[in-house]
Amino acid sequence: MALIIVKKSAAHAIAHELLKLAMEGDTVAFIQDGTLFAVDESLKSEVRQGVKLVALKEDYLARGFTPEETQISLVDYDGFAEITEQNERIIS
Numbered sequence: 421m422a423l424i425i426v427k428k429s430a431a432h433a434i435a436h437e438l439l440k441l442a443m444e445g446d447t448v449a450f451i452q453d454g455t456l457f458a459v460d461e462s463l464k465s466e467v468r469q470g471v472k473l474v475a476l477k478e479d480y481l482a483r484g485f486t487p488e489e490t491q492i493s494l495v496d497y498d499g500f501a502e503i504t505e506q507n508e509r510i511i512s
Contacts, residue, residue: 422446423507426454436466441511444470447503449495455480458490476500 424442426449428435435454442448448471450457457463458475467473477487477494487494495503504510 421507422509422511423503424448425510425512426450426457427452427512429453429456430460438511439466442467442471444468447472447474447507449500449503450475450492451479451500452476453483455483455485458492458494459485461491463491474499474503 422441422443424438424446426435426438430436435457439448448467450473455475458480463473473492474495475490475492477496477499480490480494481487
């Protein structure tokens with residue numbers, strides 16, 4: 421299992437390349453401007469089935485969104501630390 425950290429918005433090609441790397445059982449965590457993916461309706465079509473998607477709550481809220489607007493789970497800093505510890509590899 422791998423943790424793939426996306427910190428760039430969909431406007432950056434590298435963010436989409438990172439999403440392509442995600443395999444079943446991996447987790448993709450969106451932080452910083454990457455949290456803009458949390459309101460992107462096309463996000464789930466960009467990742468393989470079985471990939472867990474989360475966004476860092478503090479970064480998401482700092483960009484003016486509400487929890488009701490997201491299609492993926494929000495995690496706080498403690499949750500992000502737990503996800504980091506649970507994965508064998510980290511790709512960013």
